[in-house]
Amino acid sequence: MQTIYPRRFGRYVLVEVLGLGGMGEVSLALHGPRRQPRLCVVKRLFADCRGDAVVEERFRREGELVARLSHPGLPRTFEVGICDGERFIAQEFIAGRDLGQVMASCASGGTRLPVPLALHIVIRVAETLAYVHDVGGWGVVHRDVSPSNVRLSWQGDVKLIDFGVARLSVQAGLTITGQSVGRPMYMAPELLAGGQATRATDVYALGAGLWEMLAGRPYVDSQADSLAHLNSEVPEGVV
Structure with a gap:
């Protein structure tokens, strides 16, 4: 998807690309009154993904999920819909x-996050996960809890983002052939062994x-290290 910026997209004005995901493009956008527009982000499917039933269904599910969620630890969802044939x-x-960016900055300077800050985050x-895991009696499994999906605002807010691979606890997940769900360094051993999220x-x-x-x-450096946790012996005296 190559987009010329700025461009109008329905009631939004897309300003610039913020990032590219597995299924689509995330753009910084303006919406609201012309004199006092509000910044937001608009996520759209890649053009070459449109028509792929599995990808479109995952994107549709993501929209349905985030539209149902409301919590201080999550970004607010303004709208989910279709514009000019594009889901957004x-x-x-x-x-x-x-x-992840904050941790990388600390590492480049030879430091780590202060313990009080790490615990606060x-x-x-954890409070946000407690909400999404039990919301509405059906619950949501995020499936990609990782540093890059934890957003730290300049005001000190901590937000869990990107429910693109999330699923309802009562539903089977949709996995694109050849694409793993989640990031190996943060995946539980049972997931790497083929278990369910x-x-x-x-x-x-x-x-x-x-x-x-x-x-x-990282807690583990490779998939093999994580899988080894499934078979490691419990030290004598622990149980």
Whole structure:
């Protein structure tokens, strides 16, 4: 998808590309009164993904999910719909940096996140996960809890973003052939062994992120390391 910026997209004016995901493009956009427009982000499917039934269904599900969710730890969703034949999701723009960027900056300077800050972040994300896991009696499994999906605003807010691979707890997930769901460094061993994503695997991912914040390195460096946890012997005296 090559877009000339700025351009009008329905009631929005797309200003610039913020990022490219597995299914689509995320753009910074303006909407609202011309004299006092509000910044937001608009996520659209890639042109070459339109017509792919699995991808379109995943994007549609993502829109349905985020439209149902309302929590201080999540970006607000303004609109989910179709414009000029393109599915889109419009959400609150969170000015700041993602946790992965902050951790990388710390690492380049030879430091780690202060323990109080790391604990503050993980507590906020845990509170958000507690909400999404039980919302409406059906619950949502995020399936990609990782530093790049934790947004830290300049005002100090902590937001969990990107429900593109999330699923309802009661539904089977949609996985694109050849594409893994989640990031191996934060995936629970049972997922890498072919198991199903659950609330517990989201919590594992959050714990792996906390470890990385405190230790300054990933909890596991490879898929093999993570799978080894399934078969490691319990030290004598632990149980």
